[in-house]
Amino acid sequence: MELTTLWFILIAVLWVGYFVLEGFDFGVGILLPVLGRTDKERRVLINTIGPVWDGNEVWVLVAGGATFAAFPEWYATLFSGFYLPLFLILVALIFRNVAFEYRSKGSGERWRARWDAAIFHGSLVPAVLWGVAFGNIVRGVAVGPDKEYAGTFLELLNPYALLAGLVLATLFVTHGALFLALKTTGDVRRRANQVALRVGPIAALLAVAFLGWTYVERDGARLLEWYAVLAVVAALALVGALVAAHRGRDGWAFAGTAATIALAVAALFVSLFPEVLPSSLDPAWSLTTTNAAATDYTLTIMTWVAVLFTPIVLLYQGWSYHVFRRRIGVANIPDDEPAPEPHRPTRPAAARS
Amino acid sequence: MDALDLARWQFGITTVYHFLFVPITIGLGFLVAGFQTAWHRTGDERWYRLTRFYGKLFLINFAMGVVTGIVQEFQFGMNWSDYSRFVGDIFGAPLAIEGLLAFFLESTFLGLWIFGWDRLPRRLHLATIWAAATGTLLSAYFILAANSFMQNPVGYELNEATGRAELTDFWAVLTNPVLLVGFPHTVFASFLTAGALVLGVAMWRLIRRRGVDTAAFRSAARLGAVVVLVSGLGVALSGHLQGQVMTDVQPMKMAAAEGLYQTSQPAGFSVFTIGTLDGSDEVVSLRIPRLLSYLATGDPSAAVEGIDDLQAQYADRWGEGDYAPNIPVTYWTFRLMIGTGALAVAAAAWSLWSLRQGRVPTSRWLLRAAVALPLLPLLANTFGWIFTEMGRQPWVVFGLMTTAAGVSPGTTATEVALTLAGFTLVYGLLAVVEVKLLLRAIAAGLPHEPPPPEPGGRPAGGDAEELDEDERELAFAY
Numbered sequence: 143m144e145l146t147t148l149w150f151i152l153i154a155v156l157w158v159g160y161f162v163l164e165g166f167d168f169g170v171g172i173l174l175p176v177l178g179r180t181d182k183e184r185r186v187l188i189n190t191i192g193p194v195w196d197g198n199e200v201w202v203l204v205a206g207g208a209t210f211a212a213f214p215e216w217y218a219t220l221f222s223g224f225y226l227p228l229f230l231i232l233v234a235l236i237f238r239n240v241a242f243e244y245r246s247k248g249s250g251e252r253w254r255a256r257w258d259a260a261i262f263h264g265s266l267v268p269a270v271l272w273g274v275a276f277g278n279i280v281r282g283v284a285v286g287p288d289k290e291y292a293g294t295f296l297e298l299l300n301p302y303a304l305l306a307g308l309v310l311a312t313l314f315v316t317h318g319a320l321f322l323a324l325k326t327t328g329d330v331r332r333r334a335n336q337v338a339l340r341v342g343p344i345a346a347l348l349a350v351a352f353l354g355w356t357y358v359e360r361d362g363a364r365l366l367e368w369y370a371v372l373a374v375v376a377a378l379a380l381v382g383a384l385v386a387a388h389r390g391r392d393g394w395a396f397a398g399t400a401a402t403i404a405l406a407v408a409a410l411f412v413s414l415f416p417e418v419l420p421s422s423l424d425p426a427w428s429l430t431t432t433n434a435a436a437t438d439y440t441l442t443i444m445t446w447v448a449v450l451f452t453p454i455v456l457l458y459q460g461w462s463y464h465v466f467r468r469r470i471g472v473a474n475i476p477d478d479e480p481a482p483e484p485h486r487p488t489r490p491a492a493a494r495s
Numbered sequence: 496m497d498a499l500d501l502a503r504w505q506f507g508i509t510t511v512y513h514f515l516f517v518p519i520t521i522g523l524g525f526l527v528a529g530f531q532t533a534w535h536r537t538g539d540e541r542w543y544r545l546t547r548f549y550g551k552l553f554l555i556n557f558a559m560g561v562v563t564g565i566v567q568e569f570q571f572g573m574n575w576s577d578y579s580r581f582v583g584d585i586f587g588a589p590l591a592i593e594g595l596l597a598f599f600l601e602s603t604f605l606g607l608w609i610f611g612w613d614r615l616p617r618r619l620h621l622a623t624i625w626a627a628a629t630g631t632l633l634s635a636y637f638i639l640a641a642n643s644f645m646q647n648p649v650g651y652e653l654n655e656a657t658g659r660a661e662l663t664d665f666w667a668v669l670t671n672p673v674l675l676v677g678f679p680h681t682v683f684a685s686f687l688t689a690g691a692l693v694l695g696v697a698m699w700r701l702i703r704r705r706g707v708d709t710a711a712f713r714s715a716a717r718l719g720a721v722v723v724l725v726s727g728l729g730v731a732l733s734g735h736l737q738g739q740v741m742t743d744v745q746p747m748k749m750a751a752a753e754g755l756y757q758t759s760q761p762a763g764f765s766v767f768t769i770g771t772l773d774g775s776d777e778v779v780s781l782r783i784p785r786l787l788s789y790l791a792t793g794d795p796s797a798a799v800e801g802i803d804d805l806q807a808q809y810a811d812r813w814g815e816g817d818y819a820p821n822i823p824v825t826y827w828t829f830r831l832m833i834g835t836g837a838l839a840v841a842a843a844a845w846s847l848w849s850l851r852q853g854r855v856p857t858s859r860w861l862l863r864a865a866v867a868l869p870l871l872p873l874l875a876n877t878f879g880w881i882f883t884e885m886g887r888q889p890w891v892v893f894g895l896m897t898t899a900a901g902v903s904p905g906t907t908a909t910e911v912a913l914t915l916a917g918f919t920l921v922y923g924l925l926a927v928v929e930v931k932l933l934l935r936a937i938a939a940g941l942p943h944e945p946p947p948p949e950p951g952g953r954p955a956g957g958d959a960e961e962l963d964e965d966e967r968e969l970a971f972a973y
Contacts, residue, residue, distance in 0.1 A: 185972060192973045193610040196561065196602035203598055206568055207591035214583020214659075221572025221579075222903040228569055229914045233921055236562040240925060243558035246973040247551075247932050290576070290905040327965075436584040440662045447592055455599045462603050465614050468965065476968040 145441040146431040149212035150418065152448060154411035156208055158404045160201035161272075161310075162317075165403050166396075167191040167198055169318015171238060171265025172311070174258055177322065177333050184258060185475045188242060190325040193466045195242065197459055199235070211444055215289055215434035216418045223283060223291025224275055227298060231268045238264025249478050269314045270307035274298060277306030277352075280410050281359050282420030285427050289434075292423065302355060309352045312345035313380075313406075317399040320383065324392040327471030335387060338395070342384045349406065350377055360413040369413040376405035499902045501911040502574040505918065507884075509566050511877050512922050516560035518876055521635060521682065522689025523553045524628035526722065528621075530715075534946075535621050541711040544941040549693060549715070551936045554609065559929055561602075566918065568594075574911060578891055578901030585651055585662045586641050589669075593637035600630030613947040613970035635685070636678055643674035645892050646883070647744040653895070660895060673744060676737040683729035684836075684879070686722055688872035691839050694719030695868030696937050698846055701855055702862045708941045709855055717850055723843035730836060735790065742791040742799070745893060747809070747818060748886035749791050750802045751825040760798035762787035767830065772822050813894070820888040828882035836875035842868050 170191050178184030191198075210217040221228060237260040245257035281302050284293035319341065322334035353373040360366060383398025414420070418434055421427035435441070496504075527550050534542035568590065571579050579586070604626040611620050644651075650667030651660045662668070697716035701709065742749045754772035755762060764786035770778035785795040792799070802819050809818035842864040849856040891898040947970035 189610075189969065189972045193606035196606055197599065199565075200594060200598040200602050203565065203568055204591060204594035206572075207587065207594040209587075210572065210579065210583055211587030211591040214580055214587055217572050217583060217587070218576035218579040218903075221569060222574070222576035222906055225573055225903075225906055225910055225914075228573060229917065232566050232569060233917060235565060236921060236925070239562045240558050240928075242973060243554060244928065244932060247555065247936070288904070289580070290903075292905065436587065437661045440584050440588055440665075443662075443665050444588055444591060447595065451595050455595065455603075459599065459603050462607050465607060465611060470969065473966055474969050475972050 144431075145438055145445060146212075146435045147416075148445065149208070149435070149441055150411070150415060150431045153205060153208055153212065154408060156201055156205035157411070158407045160198070160205055161403050161407050162400050163198035163201060164195070165269075165310075165314045166318045166321035166399075167195040168265040168269045169314040169316070170322060171261045171318075172269065172315050173318055173322065173334070173337065174261050174265075176337065177319075177330055178258075180472075181254060182472045182475050183330055184254075185246070186326055186330055186470055186472055187322065188245070188261070189470055189475065190322060192242065194462060196239070197462065199239070208444070212436055212441060213418060213429075213431070213434040214436055216429050219285060219289050219291055219419060219429060219434075220279070223285075223293070224278070224298065226295045227271045227275055231271050234264045234267035234271075236264075238268075246478075265314075266311065269311040273307035273310030274303045276310070276407075276410060277303030279419055280306075280356060280414060282417075282422040282428070284423050285419060285421035285429060286423065287427050289427070289429065302352075302359065305348065305352050305355065309345065309348045312341055312348055313399065313403055316342045316345045316380075316383075317396070317403060320387060320392065320396040320399050323387070324396045325469055327469050327473075330471070331469075335390070335392075338387050339384065342380070342387065346377065346380045346384070349380060349402075353377065353406065353409065356410065356413060363413050363415075365412050365415055369409050372405050372409035372412060376402050376409060379405060496908065496912075498906055498908040498911050499899055501908055501915055502902050502906075503898065505574060505911060505915040506570065507881070508915070509563065509570065509918055509922070510884075511880065512926075513560070513563040513567055514876055514880055515873055516556050516563065517635075518681075518685035518688040518872070519556045519692060520553070520560045521628075521631045521685035522687070522722075522726075523549065523556065523692065524624070524631050525686070526689050526693055526718075527553050528624040528628050529718075531621050531624055535617060540946065541714065543946050544708070544943075545711055545715050547942045548936075548940070549696075552692070552696070552933060554605075555929060555932050555936065557605065559925065563922070573914075574903055574906065575891075575901045576903040576905070578896065581659050581896055581901065582644070582892060583659070585644055585648075585660055585668060588662070588665065589637040589641040593634050597630045597634035597637065601627050601634065602630075604630065610969070610971055613967075614950060617949055632682065635681055636674075639678050639681060640669055640671065640674050643671040643677055644668055645890075646887060647671055647673045647740075648892055648895055660892070672740045673737075676733055676740050680730060680733040680737050683726045683733055684872065684876055687726035687730055687836070687839065688869075688876060690719045690722030690726060691843065691872050692719070692869040694723060694843055694846055695865045698856060698861060698865035698868070699937065700940065702857060702865065704940065705855075705857075711941060713850060713853075713855070716846065720843045720847035720850070723840060724847070727836070727840035727843070734833075735793075738790045739793055745887065746800050747802065747805045748820070748825070748883070750800060750805055751820045751822055751886050752829040752882070753787050753799075754802075754822050754826045755787065755799060756802045758798060758801040758804045760788070761785040761796045762791070762799035764790060768826070772826055816889070818889065820886050825882055825886045828878040828885070832875050832878035832882055835871045835878065839868060839871035839875065842871070 170187055174184055174187055178187050241257040241260040241264065245254055278298050283291060284297065286292040316338050319334045319338035323331050323338060326334065353376070357366070357370060357373070360369065363369065379398050379401040383395045383402060386398055387395035416431045417428050418431055419429040527546055530542050530546040530549060534546060604623045607615065608620065608623040608627060611623060615623070648660065649671050650662060650664035652663050654661045694716050697712040697719060700707070700712045701716060738749065753762070753764060756773050761784065763782040763784045766781040766783065768777060768780040770776050787799055788797045789795040806818050810816065846856070846861065846864060849858070849861055887893055889897050891901040
């Protein structure tokens, strides 16, 4: 296999890993105001993903880095072209990540309500916008002869891409709800299961519409039959997940949405190949695995690094999920830390800074 | 301002801001690991409580380092797409490797450390903080490898057909002389920064919260002070080596550090100058003879090339143009870097002296020093980076690509202005929150809860035990 093809697959794998993993923690974040009726319930939700969300997010950093290394032209066009959506994603992630860490370090309803809002919006905005970004990648954008994006921000908000955003967000909500059903106890667990059964069918309808539309959009793509196979299996996996959720099989249900997301993302990459960013202006200007790639020397080094270290990463990340495998419920959440000792009235001026 | 200027400001602001948190993360990670190891070895709960106390400061800081780091990785593509196309073959690899080797390690093991107090055997739990700290070092190495290529491109060749720089020797990139001296300099500076934070906070507690946990904070203060002094020496020595490498590969930057226009043998170093730096209207200048020769080459009588000669050489080689960086900026940041760093070391030495033979400090001046201590190294780090990045101008990759040529051609000034304003606003807001939280955590002092029980081996009648575990409160929860 050509190294460029191998790296196309590896980058697809990184995005699959990112969406499967961060997908459920985005879902948990979006469900925070829905499923967390009291502060302790919201803390249950946050603590199910507390130990792992940061590791999940690294998948997108490595995906970005790997794209930079393996397909510099793709990285350059994509990141400068999708300028404002990426900015919004960054701001959302900044607030969300800080919120997880800072929320519990203060008390008071306003403090917590603000960080809760940050977690909600910080999860919803990237979930939708990553979908919009992928929709545009698959559909193709106005890439000029200089490989630069020649379109506008508004062109990125086309119906197909917006549908992709809706699909991703609803899938993540379903995925997150099933994760919560698997990881919590009591009321939260029951309500999470209900939400999954309610949002799941909507996600399924939207996903089928999107995957069908993609089939039309990518007419003439080299591996279109393979795309169709993967897309159908992805849809079936989602149906399977909902059946399992209905029967209260939390583990199978979660595995089902994980498979759905993985297969759907894989399908999109398959529908693209060998293009990485089609040009809507002229097919000759499309970025492909060959005209966007780094040199064979760089790809060889990167391949060795990936072969040596990816298994180790998977091993310890898997182990961390094993360590935190236990369900948690309201009873496991400790009471708030006591407020710090009050300041003394006689403070020397120097201590005020 | 056009898109180029705005993109440069954006890079400057977001990078300087990011690097306020990074050195604390690197240094404090290891110091907290050290505290926890001391607890593990001695069983003295003082170390456990210090681990939790400084661990909390570490985590408040770490969150900011992570989120501002994501912006950095995206920014190359967003604002500097032509740069990314030109060097991606070389520059992307260390970034990807940094993610795979360092970011996964940091984030996963830090998650295990934060939430694993009652989930992991103590030895294993101790290992997680060391793993996370190791991740921060790896991260520093690879990102500095990428930056060092911009200062001194090695292991590449220019491909005429593709018009880009292509990697020919990755080992050369990983052993770039600029990297081999820059990495220790950065790591020592990080330990200096973290040591000063540990010391400053402990001194503040000793003076302002008299009689509360005196023994523990005395230990922390002394440890912090020693770390600052040792790292200060390391920073100075590695900095001296760095100066020599710089003279070798970027002589213009060395000349700019002094504002040395005429090639001189030997060359003196001015501690400060009032008036213009090119000598045309100099009012006062305090000069130490031969010092620049020594700093730049290790030989106090060697010649140091001046800006005018270098400008002529560069114009011969690369054509007409202005090849000198902004001299007042490089001149002053170089001095302020050394000055603020040295002040931190002096404050640490004074603090250590005040703690001798079981003494507890009381002086108001020491309290002021305690407040200044964590801030001075942050300034020194900032000036250092501004110096080295501004000193590289007008190049983005020295000798290969100018900064002006690297900017994204399709991005409008309005877009860059919008994101610049957005990031600045968000960063400013979060700075206020972060400082508030740090002060709150410092005011709260050492925790009083005993260490959580170790997860024991499961006894024979496992079911009852299991239920117990499920009902128990988490040792740590967000």
